Amino acid sequence: MRLIHHGMKTRTTAHLSMEILIGYILLVGVLLSTILLIIGLAWHWARTGHLRFEYPIVGMNLFEFISLDVRQIVSGPFRPMLIVNLGIAVVMFTPYIRVLASMLYFAWVERNQKYTLFTGFVLTALTYSLFLR
Amino acid sequence: MSFELLFLTSIIAGFVGSMSGMGGGIILIPVLTFLGMDIKHAIAISIVSVIATSSGSASAYVRDRITNLKVGMFLEMFTIIGAWVGAAITLVSGKRPLFVLFGIVLLASWVTLFKQRRESWTPVAHQDRLSQWLELEGSYYDQPMGQTLQYRGGRAYLGGPLMFGAGVIAGLLGIGAGALKVLIHDLVMGLPPKVSTTTSNLIIGVTALSGTSVYLVAGFISPGLAAPVILGVLLGAFIGTRLLVRLTNQTVRHFFLVVLFVLGVEMIVRGIVGV
Numbered sequence: 001m002r003l004i005h006h007g008m009k010t011r012t013t014a015h016l017s018m019e020i021l022i023g024y025i026l027l028v029g030v031l032l033s034t035i036l037l038i039i040g041l042a043w044h045w046a047r048t049g050h051l052r053f054e055y056p057i058v059g060m061n062l063f064e065f066i067s068l069d070v071r072q073i074v075s076g077p078f079r080p081m082l083i084v085n086l087g088i089a090v091v092m093f094t095p096y097i098r099v100l101a102s103m104l105y106f107a108w109v110e111r112n113q114k115y116t117l118f119t120g121f122v123l124t125a126l127t128y129s130l131f132l133r
Numbered sequence: 134m135s136f137e138l139l140f141l142t143s144i145i146a147g148f149v150g151s152m153s154g155m156g157g158g159i160i161l162i163p164v165l166t167f168l169g170m171d172i173k174h175a176i177a178i179s180i181v182s183v184i185a186t187s188s189g190s191a192s193a194y195v196r197d198r199i200t201n202l203k204v205g206m207f208l209e210m211f212t213i214i215g216a217w218v219g220a221a222i223t224l225v226s227g228k229r230p231l232f233v234l235f236g237i238v239l240l241a242s243w244v245t246l247f248k249q250r251r252e253s254w255t256p257v258a259h260q261d262r263l264s265q266w267l268e269l270e271g272s273y274y275d276q277p278m279g280q281t282l283q284y285r286g287g288r289a290y291l292g293g294p295l296m297f298g299a300g301v302i303a304g305l306l307g308i309g310a311g312a313l314k315v316l317i318h319d320l321v322m323g324l325p326p327k328v329s330t331t332t333s334n335l336i337i338g339v340t341a342l343s344g345t346s347v348y349l350v351a352g353f354i355s356p357g358l359a360a361p362v363i364l365g366v367l368l369g370a371f372i373g374t375r376l377l378v379r380l381t382n383q384t385v386r387h388f389f390l391v392v393l394f395v396l397g398v399e400m401i402v403r404g405i406v407g408v
Contacts, residue, residue, distance in 0.1 A: 026195065027192040092345060126343060132347075
């Protein structure tokens with residue numbers, strides 16, 4: 001959802017400088033993740049009276065982690081744990097979105113092939129490692 | 134480990150990290166292991182919090198137009214691969230070498246902090262062809278000087294491979310390795326000090342993400358433990374940056390020096406004697 005949003009933002013606000021675009025992507029990412037983590041923890045505290053979270057760690061990549069979380073939010077009872085998971089996913093996704101936005105900016109606004117290629121390489125490597133199992 | 138203890142430790146780590154310019158991880162990991170956490174789990178949790186602090190601080194510097202985006206995005210290609218390799222090494226490594234290596238990096242940071250970085254800057258006189266082709270140049274408005282500073286970056290052929298090494302350290306030990314990145318920008322590529330630190334801040338985020346991806350798949354990141362650490366380190370760093378403007382006190386610096394030295398020696402001893 002955020003991914004599409006930022007993609008569109010790049011196109012519609014082409015007059016914006018890359019610095020402003022990247023600066024705000026990072027800022028929104030940090031604020032959003034902080035809010036999600038605080039809500040999740042506060043909700044957990046309100047329900048259980050403590051802040052200790054104990055749930056098994058399952059080895060999965062970021063995309064599996066997010067899709068599992070979203071599926072659980074949609075299907076099951078809306079648990080605080082899922083909000084915390086979402087907060088952590090946003091932390092991890094923020095630099096990823098930043099790289100994606102930079103690549104689109106270099107490609108469409110600056111029309112700089114060299115740097116489109118460089119950021120494209122970073123994006124590919126990150127996508128690969130985040131899909132990795 | 135209780136939530137309160139984890140949160141409090143992270144606030145202190147974030148605070149001390151931003152005040153000293155060393156980042157949160159370098160304090161967080163030794164303290165977490167001291168409190169009984171497994172070093173690999175401490176490294177994995179720390180590196181997630183490094184992403185958050187990088188995004189937080191970089192957002193302001195990027196908007197202030199001090200960060201050099203092209204330098205950052207060129208060097209990122211090397212650090213993300215390095216971090217990936219580093220994290221993979223940690224997964225298969227024994228715990229004792231990690232303690233020793235962490236201690237060595239702590240003491241190396243101690244040396245750089247002890248010697249206190251010079252704020253003078255020698256501009257690159259002749260830009261090599263690769264750096265020129267890479268468009269490594271820029272300008273920023275320097276507030277204390279009250280003028281716009283033009284600069285060029287050089288020796289990209291050396292900076293790139295060295296940044297791979299910085300990435301390995303970051304992924305291996307779960308830290309930002311910002312001090313090392315700044316040194317490369319500064320001494321090898323000839324960037325002005327402010328551009329060095331702010332650009333390093335930007336690079337740290339994707340580097341840490343690359344390392345995090347390895348730890349996540351390996352199952353080392355527990356959201357219940359990561360959440361208080363992320364919030365704590367962010368809060369501590371926020372307080373630290375606010376105070377930094379007013380505190381350039383020698384007493385504070387001496388305090389950091391003692392803390393870093395004790396932590397460094399402690400980690401090495403634990404690595405040699407056994408945990």
